[in-house]
Amino acid sequence: MSITRETVEQAARLARLTIADEDKDRLAGELSAILGFVEQLDAIDTSEVDPLTSVVGATARMRTDAVTAGDEPERVLANAPDRVTDFYAVPKVVE
Amino acid sequence: MTELNRLSIAAARDGLAKGDFSARELTQSCADAMAARGDLGAFITPTPERALEAADQADARRKSGDDAPLLGIPLGIKDLFCTEGVQTTAASKILQGFIPTYESSVTTNLLRDGAVFMGKLNLDEFAMGSSNTTSFYGNVVNPWQSTSKPDMELVPGGSSGGSASAVAARLCLGATGTDTGGSIRQPAAFCGITGLKPTYGRCSRWGIVAFASSLDQAGPMARSVEDCAILLGSMAGFDPKDTTSVDTPVPDYTAELGAGVKGLKIGLPREYRVDGMPAEIEQLWQQSAQWLRNQGAEVVEISLPHTHSALPAYYIVAPAEASSNLARYDGVRYGFRADAPDGLPEFASLEEMYATTRGEGFGPEVQRRIMIGAYVLSAGYYDAYYNKARRVRSLIARDFTHAFEQVDAILTPTTPSAAFGITEEPNGVEMYMNDVFTVPASMAGIPGISVPAGLSSDGLPLGVQLLGRPFDEVGLLRVAQALEDAAGFITTPQLMA
Numbered sequence: 007m008s009i010t011r012e013t014v015e016q017a018a019r020l021a022r023l024t025i026a027d028e029d030k031d032r033l034a035g036e037l038s039a040i041l042g043f044v045e046q047l048d049a050i051d052t053s054e055v056d057p058l059t060s061v062v063g064a065t066a067r068m069r070t071d072a073v074t075a076g077d078e079p080e081r082v083l084a085n086a087p088d089r090v091t092d093f094y095a096v097p098k099v100v101e
Numbered sequence: 102m103t104e105l106n107r108l109s110i111a112a113a114r115d116g117l118a119k120g121d122f123s124a125r126e127l128t129q130s131c132a133d134a135m136a137a138r139g140d141l142g143a144f145i146t147p148t149p150e151r152a153l154e155a156a157d158q159a160d161a162r163r164k165s166g167d168d169a170p171l172l173g174i175p176l177g178i179k180d181l182f183c184t185e186g187v188q189t190t191a192a193s194k195i196l197q198g199f200i201p202t203y204e205s206s207v208t209t210n211l212l213r214d215g216a217v218f219m220g221k222l223n224l225d226e227f228a229m230g231s232s233n234t235t236s237f238y239g240n241v242v243n244p245w246q247s248t249s250k251p252d253m254e255l256v257p258g259g260s261s262g263g264s265a266s267a268v269a270a271r272l273c274l275g276a277t278g279t280d281t282g283g284s285i286r287q288p289a290a291f292c293g294i295t296g297l298k299p300t301y302g303r304c305s306r307w308g309i310v311a312f313a314s315s316l317d318q319a320g321p322m323a324r325s326v327e328d329c330a331i332l333l334g335s336m337a338g339f340d341p342k343d344t345t346s347v348d349t350p351v352p353d354y355t356a357e358l359g360a361g362v363k364g365l366k367i368g369l370p371r372e373y374r375v376d377g378m379p380a381e382i383e384q385l386w387q388q389s390a391q392w393l394r395n396q397g398a399e400v401v402e403i404s405l406p407h408t409h410s411a412l413p414a415y416y417i418v419a420p421a422e423a424s425s426n427l428a429r430y431d432g433v434r435y436g437f438r439a440d441a442p443d444g445l446p447e448f449a450s451l452e453e454m455y456a457t458t459r460g461e462g463f464g465p466e467v468q469r470r471i472m473i474g475a476y477v478l479s480a481g482y483y484d485a486y487y488n489k490a491r492r493v494r495s496l497i498a499r500d501f502t503h504a505f506e507q508v509d510a511i512l513t514p515t516t517p518s519a520a521f522g523i524t525e526e527p528n529g530v531e532m533y534m535n536d537v538f539t540v541p542a543s544m545a546g547i548p549g550i551s552v553p554a555g556l557s558s559d560g561l562p563l564g565v566q567l568l569g570r571p572f573d574e575v576g577l578l579r580v581a582q583a584l585e586d587a588a589g590f591i592t593t594p595q596l597m598a
Contacts, residue, residue, distance in 0.1 A: 013476070020475035021424060022431070022452065023468055024460030033472070040473055043533075044413040047489055050496070057491030058498060061315070061546025062302045062347055062571060069341065081202040085435035094433050097447050097454055 009037040105130035106598060107271045110174055110328040117163065117173050124163070124173025128156035128217050131175040134598030135219060135272045138244075141596065143267040145180045145238045146188050147220035155217040162215060171335055172215030177267045177276040180221035181228055182208050182319075183308040187218075191310040192226045192236035195462030196436045205308025206340045207277060207319045214335040219273045223263030226464045227427065228284055228312045231535040232526050233262025235466045243292055243520050244270040244594035248560040251595070255520040255561070258288030258535075264322045265292035271598050275323035275332050279309060281316045282415050283539025286551040289322055290515035290564025293553045293594065295585070296322040297329045297578075298539075300571045301546035302347035304333075305340030313422035314345075316415075316543050326552065326581045330354035333574060349572060357579040363397030365580065368508035372408035373538055375517060382514045382563065385555045389565045390512055392587035393580070403508060405500040410493045411541040412533060417477050417490035418544075424474025427467070432458030498545040505570045510580045513538050515551040515564035542568050550581045553590040562592070 014033045018025045025033065079092040088095040105127045108116065116122055132149035152175060159173035183189050183201035190196045204212070212218075225235040233241040233256060241262040243255040257266040261278035265288035268276050278285040280298035289296025297320045304319040311317060321332030334354050340346040369390055374383065390400045432438035432454060439457040441448050448454040463471070477486035504511060517537060526532065542549040548571070551564040565584065569577030 009476075014472070017472040017476045017479075018456075020479055021468075021471045022428075022455045022459055023463070023472065024453075024456040025468075033469070036469055037473060037476070040416060040469075041476075044416050044486070044490075047410060047413050047417075047493055050407070050410055050493055052489065052492035052496065055492050055495040055499070057488050058494040059491075060345070061498065061544075062300065062345075066344065067341075067348075084202050085199050087432060087436070087438040096433055096451055097441065099448065099451050 009034045009041065106134040108274065109325050110274045110323060110331050111325070113174060113274055118168065124156040124159040124217065125153060127173060128152050128175050131219055131273050138270050138272055138596065138598045141242045141244060141266050141270055142239045143223055143241055143263040143270065143272060144177070144220045145190055145192065145223050145263070148187055148218065149220070151187070152217050152219045159215050159217060167215070169213070169215035170331065171211060173217060174215070174275070175217045175219050175273050176211065177219050177222045177264060177273040178208060179224055179261055179264050179277050179279060181224060181279055181310045182277060183310070184208055184218065184221065187221060189221065189310070190238065191228070192224045192238055193463065193467070194237040194437055195430045195459070199436045203308060206305035206342060207309070207336045210338060211335050216335070222267055222276060225260035225262065226467050227310065227423070228260035228279055228281055229423070229466050229470055230259040231283070231287055231532055232256040233259040233288070234523060234526060235464055237464060240523055241266050242523070242596070244596035245293060245520065245561055246595045250522070253522045256291065256523050256526060258291035258520065260284040261288050261322060265289055265294060265296070268292070268294050268322050268324060269594050270596055275321060275328055277319060277336065278322045279317055279319050280543065281312050281419060282543045283536040285320045285322060286515050286539045286549055286564070286566055287535055289551040290553070290562065291520040293562030293590065293592070294322060294324055295326055295329050295550065295552055296320065297333060297550040297574070298542070298548060299333060299337060299574055300548045302345050303337050303572065303574070305338070305343040305346045307340055307342040311426040313419040314426060315422060316419060326578055326585045327355060327358055329550070330358060330578050347572070352575050354574055354578055357575050358582040360579050361396055362393050362580055362583045365398045365510065366508040367393050367398050367400045367580070368403035368504055368511045369400060370403050370405040370408065370511060370513060372405050373513045375537065378517050381557055382517060385563050386512070386514050386565060389554050389584060389588070392584060393512070396583050396587065401508065403504050403511070405504060405541065407493065407496045407500050408541055411497050411544050412537055414490040414493040414497070415540045415544060416533060417486050418494065420470040420474035421478050421487050422474070424471040424478065427471050430459060430462065431455045437462045494544050497541055501545045501547055510577060511568040513566045513568070515539065515566040519557040519559065519561035519563055538566060547571055548574050548577050550577055552581050552584050552588065554584065554588040555590070556592060
């Protein structure tokens, strides 16, 4: 599996990452190496099994549909890089 | 009283109960050790003053008749556990300055039982790494030095490298770690200490910065099997806040430590003999099997046919889940936010703010993994990669289920080598091979423990790994204790406080 510069750009866009132009070829090589390594799984017959969903076979628990926490804007917003009253603030966006 | 920091948790607990020393004296001893060995880089955020206050509270609790199991015991906390009021970074720039307003469930349990936290321990960024060289806050140094190159700084392993280094160097009596593909067991082996990854679901993941949610599991790292058993008793437990937490009672993990291995069947998987593995690793493995045989265990060869598929499947599952988990770091709600590009007053779009923040906030290894994750989850590839890997995971889990119909525990080497130099670390896929023996148990969710068993020809510690049935940590610790007794590993690292 060989990853091109364009695929690197596509993956970076999906991952919301700004990648410097000079890093793209290096990343293409590194991602190709990893995908080449995982390619050996193709040789394994998995037709008899389902994808594993839980390692301990646990089933989802039910709980009462009730409010257990909330109404604590100060604790929620304590680490916000920027805020306006009880809202997160983001930089002004110019179209 | 000197060198209290070198006591085991069990011995310190006895000493505190008898009044031989106070929690403050014990904590001061660890604080002095931390100050003396700051060069190891084991802590990102040391909190000795908070620790001394907590020690005073522990002493007061004891005076009033409290005998909680960890009352006054100084521990280090991997900086992946959210701690209320103390910076939690996951070793990433993107969480610099993040001060949680809540406490993780595991650390809440430890505080309930009286533990004293010495500070937040260094790790690989977002727990992604096997050498503790990807932290934004600097490398961690292994307190051990090789006989051939004593001046060369060695890696402590990763991702719980700060935990392993701090415990080995006697900066604290024990530490929390987390293990996604070997992040407790591999650094424990590299630093000559004991590390236990419990069964998935045994310790709550709530309040632990998520890496790969179907694999992440917290566990103890300490200087003996008994100390790990004591710590696990406090860390484990059902937590309704983690939907994968398992609602089974927490047993006394120390109950069968002295029961021996007579009559138990131990399996040696033939697939764990890999090309290029040093002869001394093979020898230690066989020696360990002989130790158990001498104590009355029956040792048999077994087969885990899908062993070598575990690592490639892991490098699909873990990055896929990481790319999803790390989507939350966008510079809006917490942590780092990038400035607008050169001289511009603002970003052209909100998306540009996200991407710039993430591009500047995540280090290279994290970026690589979330790009791999985004790629294997993208339209058209999901089945070929992610679902394929999950099917392989079913085969790996089935191998272990079959094996545990024949044997009570499985014995393997922990790592294919001893610790390597910080400057000679392998690259890319080669680095991933460090976890070749630890990843299969992670993929199957079963418990595993690394016990120091001997030294390499270069004087560095080597560990062996025991794997057990799901939720049979009691049985696993019993075999581990027998191995520890036989190995008699008492050598200490050169850079010890």
